[in-house]
Amino acid sequence: MQPHPTPVLSLRGASTAYDGRTVLQDLDLDILPAQTVAVMGRSGAGKSTLLKLLYMQRPEAIALVPQAASLVETLSVFHNVYSGRLDRYSTWANMRTLVWPKAQCVSEIRDILCDVGLEAQMYQKAGTLSGGQQQRVSLARAIYNGRPILLADEPVSALDRVQGGNLLKLIKSRHATAVIILHDVQQALVHADRIILLDEGRKVVDAPASTLSAQDLIMRFGGLA
Amino acid sequence: MIAAGSQSAAGAHASWHPGASYRSASLWFAGCALLCLLFANLAVSALNPWIELRRLVSGILAPDLSSLDAWSIVYTIAFATLGVSLGAGTGLVMAVFYGHSRFVRGLAISLRAVHELFWALVLIQIFGIGPLAGILAIALPYSGIFAKVFAEMIEEADRSAERALPAGTSQVSAFAYARLPDLAARMKTYALYRLECGLRSTLVLGFIGLPTIGFHLESYFKQGHYHEAAALLGAFFVLIGTRRIWARAATMPLLIAASFLLLPASTGSASATSNLIRFMTVEIVPAPLRRADIEGLGAKLEALWTWLAPILKSQVLPGIFNTLILSQIAMVAMAVLALVVFPLVARRFTGVTGHYAGRFVLVLARSTPEYMLAYILLQTFGPSMLPAIIALGFHNGAIVGYLLGRHADQIAYRLDAPSGLNLYVYDTLPRIYGQFLAYCLYRWEIIVRESAIFGILGVKTLGYYVDASISELRFDRTLVLIVSMILLTIVIDWLSRTVRASLRISTLPTRLSDGQTAIKGAI
Numbered sequence: 098m099q100p101h102p103t104p105v106l107s108l109r110g111a112s113t114a115y116d117g118r119t120v121l122q123d124l125d126l127d128i129l130p131a132q133t134v135a136v137m138g139r140s141g142a143g144k145s146t147l148l149k150l151l152y153m154q155r156p157e158a159i160a161l162v163p164q165a166a167s168l169v170e171t172l173s174v175f176h177n178v179y180s181g182r183l184d185r186y187s188t189w190a191n192m193r194t195l196v197w198p199k200a201q202c203v204s205e206i207r208d209i210l211c212d213v214g215l216e217a218q219m220y221q222k223a224g225t226l227s228g229g230q231q232q233r234v235s236l237a238r239a240i241y242n243g244r245p246i247l248l249a250d251e252p253v254s255a256l257d258r259v260q261g262g263n264l265l266k267l268i269k270s271r272h273a274t275a276v277i278i279l280h281d282v283q284q285a286l287v288h289a290d291r292i293i294l295l296d297e298g299r300k301v302v303d304a305p306a307s308t309l310s311a312q313d314l315i316m317r318f319g320g321l322a
Numbered sequence: 323m324i325a326a327g328s329q330s331a332a333g334a335h336a337s338w339h340p341g342a343s344y345r346s347a348s349l350w351f352a353g354c355a356l357l358c359l360l361f362a363n364l365a366v367s368a369l370n371p372w373i374e375l376r377r378l379v380s381g382i383l384a385p386d387l388s389s390l391d392a393w394s395i396v397y398t399i400a401f402a403t404l405g406v407s408l409g410a411g412t413g414l415v416m417a418v419f420y421g422h423s424r425f426v427r428g429l430a431i432s433l434r435a436v437h438e439l440f441w442a443l444v445l446i447q448i449f450g451i452g453p454l455a456g457i458l459a460i461a462l463p464y465s466g467i468f469a470k471v472f473a474e475m476i477e478e479a480d481r482s483a484e485r486a487l488p489a490g491t492s493q494v495s496a497f498a499y500a501r502l503p504d505l506a507a508r509m510k511t512y513a514l515y516r517l518e519c520g521l522r523s524t525l526v527l528g529f530i531g532l533p534t535i536g537f538h539l540e541s542y543f544k545q546g547h548y549h550e551a552a553a554l555l556g557a558f559f560v561l562i563g564t565r566r567i568w569a570r571a572a573t574m575p576l577l578i579a580a581s582f583l584l585l586p587a588s589t590g591s592a593s594a595t596s597n598l599i600r601f602m603t604v605e606i607v608p609a610p611l612r613r614a615d616i617e618g619l620g621a622k623l624e625a626l627w628t629w630l631a632p633i634l635k636s637q638v639l640p641g642i643f644n645t646l647i648l649s650q651i652a653m654v655a656m657a658v659l660a661l662v663v664f665p666l667v668a669r670r671f672t673g674v675t676g677h678y679a680g681r682f683v684l685v686l687a688r689s690t691p692e693y694m695l696a697y698i699l700l701q702t703f704g705p706s707m708l709p710a711i712i713a714l715g716f717h718n719g720a721i722v723g724y725l726l727g728r729h730a731d732q733i734a735y736r737l738d739a740p741s742g743l744n745l746y747v748y749d750t751l752p753r754i755y756g757q758f759l760a761y762c763l764y765r766w767e768i769i770v771r772e773s774a775i776f777g778i779l780g781v782k783t784l785g786y787y788v789d790a791s792i793s794e795l796r797f798d799r800t801l802v803l804i805v806s807m808i809l810l811t812i813v814i815d816w817l818s819r820t821v822r823a824s825l826r827i828s829t830l831p832t833r834l835s836d837g838q839t840a841i842k843g844a845i
């Protein structure tokens with residue numbers, strides 16, 4: 098038998114409430130290394146809150162893709178992606194990059210933008226991009242951030258299934274561990290190792306993806322397609 | 323200025339990229355200011371400015387409260403209350419017609435294009451040094467400002483409630499039920515905030531002889547009695563700081579009545595009406611037209627031109643030139659200061675306690691009358707443009723910085739946003755830059771208007787020549803100069819609107835009087 102691996106993130110009895118309304122209730126959760134976890138559930142089920150709690154556990158080890166793309170619209174795509182690593186360069190280097198980026202930075206970021214299909218838009222202002230493109234910039238920023246655990250809140254919701262699938266593959270290839278909020282049952286089954294379904298702040302499903310079927314999930318989802 | 327690294331590829335989209343044009347607009351203004359620096363006299367001619375400055379600071383740190391002249395404080399409140407109330411009332415009536423009548427718009431622009439100090443200089447000639455001149459000097463320009471702002475409020479007001487009224491509702495009832503309730507609250511807040519500006523304006527009127535706080539300040543500063551000046555100035559700041567307590571909708575009727583009863587007696591001029599008639603029909607008529615010996619239209623026009631040409635050449639043109647030099651430099655000084663100080667009032671940068679401290683400092687800075695500041699600096703540095711630039715930059719920079727800080731507080735940063743200088747440059751500044759430019763462009767007209775008043779302190783802006791013509795009692799010249807001042811303001815106002823339109827900055831910046839919610843909508 099394999100020894101049980103140490104979890105990279107774990108919550109014990111997590112409960113939160115906003116304005117007296119319970120969002121998460123007494124939740125236990127261990128995220129194991131090298132696991133891709135899909136979190137699903139209706140809106141208001143507590144998915145984003147769960148992600149936030151996980152982020153608070155180890156911000157220094159996490160690359161985050163927030164729900165709204167949260168880009169600085171008046172900055173170029175390049176600088177938005179670069180800002181994923183602001184904390185690891187000196188402030189002086191960051192100021193310099195604003196005016197005259199180093200060739201090495203440019204080529205690293207160009208590679209990532211290539212992967213998400215936005216190489217041509219590298220020097221456009223983020224505000225001029227479509228919603229789907231902005232989502233991909235946000236993802237590129239997290240990939241450039243490069244920390245081992247990726248937490249993503251609906252990173253592919255504005256993309257079609259094929260594009261979304263490619264990006265999920267990309268995430269898996271770059272980040273050993275990932276917790277991703279997903280909307281699409283098929284995508285979750287194909288790309289995740291483990292699926293967690295939340296309802297009203299509780300885990301109602303937490304099982305390896307291989308043991309679940311689309312039918313199961315849609316039933317438990319309560320009508321959300 | 324932002325993201326200069328993106329130049330190469332962004333070039334193709336420059337025509338529709340807001341970022342690219344923000345950058346070029348900023349560079350244009352900065353370049354203009356640099357060019358203006360070549361023409362500006364910035365010398366510090368005082369032999370030992372630091373000794374005087376040290377005396378000033380030590381005086382301010384130890385105010386002499388026993389010397390407080392209570393009546394000057396009472397008169398300041400009374401003039402400001404009555405002037406602002408009269409201005410607000412007149413402005414409201416004008417606002418109703420503002421959208422439809424070109425005449426009313428022109429009248430409002432002309433009234434507000436002339437600074438209250440110049441109104442006071444002229445009105446003192448007609449009514450003597452007394453309450454009437456003081457109150458009207460505030461009321462006239464303020465009515466022009468109120469007309470514009472109230473008209474904007476009427477235009478912006480939410481009209482959905484009005485559409486939901488039953489068909490056949492009369493216009494008056496519709497206005498009273500669906501629009502006035504929303505408008506009244508905003509107008510009230512704005513008018514009460516304006517009272518704060520009115521107090522500042524009234525103080526400054528004392529520098530030219532009206533019996534307000536500035537009258538005593540001027541003589542204290544002139545004689546180097548800094549302890550006494552500090553006490554009076556401290557009282558003024560307390561007055562501004564407690565404005566929300568004593569000036570409310572409920573206390574206004576009482577305040578107005580008390581102001582009437584406590585007004586000082588007028589000195590000089592007993593025959594105000596005949597003075598006014600003589601002023602309007604004789605004194606402001608160009609000198610050659612008053613002469614009986616010139617007959618025929620051709621001869622009159624020729625004489626008029628021989629009279630006008632030298633005024634234009636040796637006063638209006640150099641006056642406009644110097645006004646623009648001063649205002650363009652001051653505008654960039656304001657912009658730089660605002661960008662440096664706004665993090666002081668933004669919670670993300672200075673924390674909860676820190677941002678309250680920052681607010682206190684910036685409110686203090688904006689309440690310091692710029693004219694008085696320039697007056698003090700002139701005493702210490704000697705005559706040049708430098709004191710005026712510092713005063714304008716300081717006052718306006720504090721206002722714009724305060725507003726930007728409040729905008730910065732409204733930004734929804736992402737959870738993993740950086741901090742410190744990285745946050746400032748990569749997250750905050752790019753997001754509020756459009757708003758920042760909007761504020762700068764809005765203050766352009768105000769700075770030009772304020773630049774003129776430093777003429778009274780000897781900087782050769784348009785105001786210098788206005789002041790000279792008034793003391794020479796050549797009011798026909800005064801009229802020419804004031805008309806050119808109005809035209810300059812109109813041109814700047816138009817330029818500012820054009821630049822804003824080309825930058826696609828369409829949202830009206832939030833007024834200082836508006837609450838946090840209004841700012842949220844403006845982003």
